[in-house]
Amino acid sequence: MKVSKAAAYALHAMMYMVRHITQLPATSNTIARAEGIPPLYIAKIFQRLVKAQFVKSVKGRKTGYIFVKPPEEISMLELIEAVEGEPLFGDCLLGYCKCGGTPENCLIYAQWKDTTTKIIKVLKDTSLAAAAWNHPEHRFFTLPKDPGTVKKKRHKPTRPKGR
Numbered sequence: 209m210k211v212s213k214a215a216a217y218a219l220h221a222m223m224y225m226v227r228h229i230t231q232l233p234a235t236s237n238t239i240a241r242a243e244g245i246p247p248l249y250i251a252k253i254f255q256r257l258v259k260a261q262f263v264k265s266v267k268g269r270k271t272g273y274i275f276v277k278p279p280e281e282i283s284m285l286e287l288i289e290a291v292e293g294e295p296l297f298g299d300c301l302l303g304y305c306k307c308g309g310t311p312e313n314c315l316i317y318a319q320w321k322d323t324t325t326k327i328i329k330v331l332k333d334t335s336l337a338a339a340a341w342n343h344p345e346h347r348f349f350t351l352p353k354d355p356g357t358v359k360k361k362r363h364k365p366t367r368p369k370g371r
Contacts, residue, residue: 215291217245218253219339222262222287226279226340233272253291260290284339285331296331297324 220243225234236254240247254273257263262282263273289296300309301320309317 211288211296212292214249214253214256215288217243217249218257218291219284219287219336221245221250221253222257222279222282222336223340223343225263225273225275226337229275229279232274233266233270235272238272256291256293260286262287262290279337279340280335282336283332284334284336285328287336288331296328 221236221239224239224243225232228234236250237247239245240250245253254263254265257273258265261276264276266272266274285296300314300317302309302316307314307317311318311321
């Protein structure tokens with residue numbers, strides 16, 4: 209299992225909103241700058257979060273996003289699966305075999321099911337608010353521009369004095 213970059217960005221954007229709840233609404237650009245998330249990427253993420261009814265867009269004098277559902281009622285599992293668009297774990301680690309995987313006939317399936325059940329429970333029992341207040345604030349590392357695309361300043365050659 210590997211959580212996508214979109215899910216990680218969504219989680220950090222929502223944790224930012226929890227930590228700054230008294231300053232909401234917050235714009236996607238503000239959150240993108242604060243968390244080091246590409247602005248175009250975060251706009252797409254917020255579309256998913258609005259569709260999942262975690263947040264809503266506010267227009268007018270103070271534009272941005274606010275919570276629809278209290279962060280204490282949003283589980284980590286709900287958030288990740290909403291952004292991923294599918295359940296976090298499949299039925300079986302070896303999903304391509306014809307064993308009909310049950311805990312009784314397949315040791316790998318039994319261990320997989322036991323492990324994923326525990327992880328799902330932890331994510332289901334952990335609210336967004338709890339995650340935000342028990343996670344250090346940080347920014348995603350943004351990569352520097354490709355050195356090949358950075359324009360270098362052209363310096364005029366200097367002529368020696370006296371000639």
